[in-house]
Amino acid sequence: MQPTAARVPQNAEETMTQPDNDREASASKPPQTSQELPEPMPGEAQSLAAGAGQPPGKKGRKQSSARALYTGRSPLQPENSDFSHTRLSQFQTFLCNSESEREKLSNTVEFWDGIPRYSVTRRAQNALRDEKTGSLPVYKLEFNFQREAFVAEIRPAKLTGSGPDGETISIEYYPSSREEIIEEALRKIASRQSYGFLCQFPEDASGVAFSLYELRAELASRGHTLSYAEITESLYILNFSSINIYKKGEPQKAGIASPYIPILAHATRERINADPSTRWIVHFHPFITKGILELQYRQFNYELMMSLPNQLTRWLHKYICMKFTAASMTAPPFELHYKTIKRDSGLFKGKKERNFYEDLARALEELKGRGVLAAWRKNALTGPRGKVLDITYYLTASPEFIGEVKAANKRQAEIAAAALCKTLPPSEF
DSSP: OOOOOOOOOGGGGOOOOOOOSOOOOOOOOOOOOOSSOOOOOTTOSOOOOTTTTOOTTSOOHHHHHHHHHHHTOOSSSOOGGGGGOHHHHHHHOOOOSSHHHHTTEEEEETTGGGSOTTOSOHHHHHHHSOTTTOOOOOEEEEEEETTEEEEEEEEOEEEEEEOTTSOEEEEEEOOOHHHHHHHHHHHHHHTSTTTEEEEOSSSOEEEEEEOHHHHHHHHHTTTOOOOHHHHHHHHHHHHHOEEEEEETTOTTTSEEEEESSSEEEOOOHHHHHHOTTOOEEEEOOHHHHHHHHTTOEEEEEHHHHHHSSSHHHHHHHHHHHHHOTTOOSSSOOEEEEHHHHHHHHOOOOSSOHHHHHHHHHHHHHHHHHTTSEEEEEEEEEEOGGGOEEEEEEEEEEOHHHHHHHHHHHHHHHHHHHHHHHHHSOGGGO
């Protein structure tokens, strides 16, 4: 069956506006892929950089582009075979009982989703921004992954727009909660056949082809209704901002620096008017590509996560999904320390400590009410004069969450077994 074309309204490229708070629709059927690569929008200060998103030690896209020219392949436009790569098919296959259940699921990517890369709120950015120049400093934060300390340095995106008197102004933004839900929605769309792609030549790359109509519909279906201007602005922020990640104390030894989405191929209003099925193309961060190729991902309840009311509750839900993999009716409660949450979420800034304790209690109650937790309790470690040094939270999984964990564990085991069988010689299986 030929996929139907989705119409994109003419206001898809409206002037960018200031975003609202957090706010997600059944995606339409996939449109036919345009044979031409969408052109960059006119007037943008930055274009698709040839070397954008290359980790240290690689020669960048100049070499890739040369190889692609020699082979006749565009380094930006995915080929038909890239939409059916074996590793991608595994990423798109979920363990569930029906199509409706499948639509509730997506993937966490092990290392990438452990980075507090969206933790600077718009309010905090307003306090950090230079009033005269609109610029922001490089934002540095620390987090742990598998007991190792890492540092993330976030460089803001610079966007241009019109000031109150019609003059052109530049304002810098870090990616924040709105960009977070848009990345989640893009990853969900990529889990559907004919949308996501994965290629390994001329270099490893993964991503998604979509229309703005489909992205907006996906967001709206999950309770986050955004305008085309807000979505477009967030895509540019993800493309123009960058994140540098390295081990703490070893900034020169190993690391990777890349835009959040290294490549954004976008369509002009004229192109969309001429061909409503024109698709935008996003290349995911190299850590997502690495996770797909190395099977370092895990299915989780995307629908529930996207419906949660705030960033802290969403972070807690994803963290528990990634870490509480031994959940069962007989397993002991999952232990989580306040200091761990504060460090690895990056969200506890700008208020008194007791306010964060209250925020965390509300988030845990929300997860209990949504059927993730059956119960939770806490134990405070106090010092002199009763000062709270740390709090240990004990989380008991609900039967519903235990079922989700078992399905995720079984799916991981089946994918790993299938990958192993493909690598073994015939005599060994």
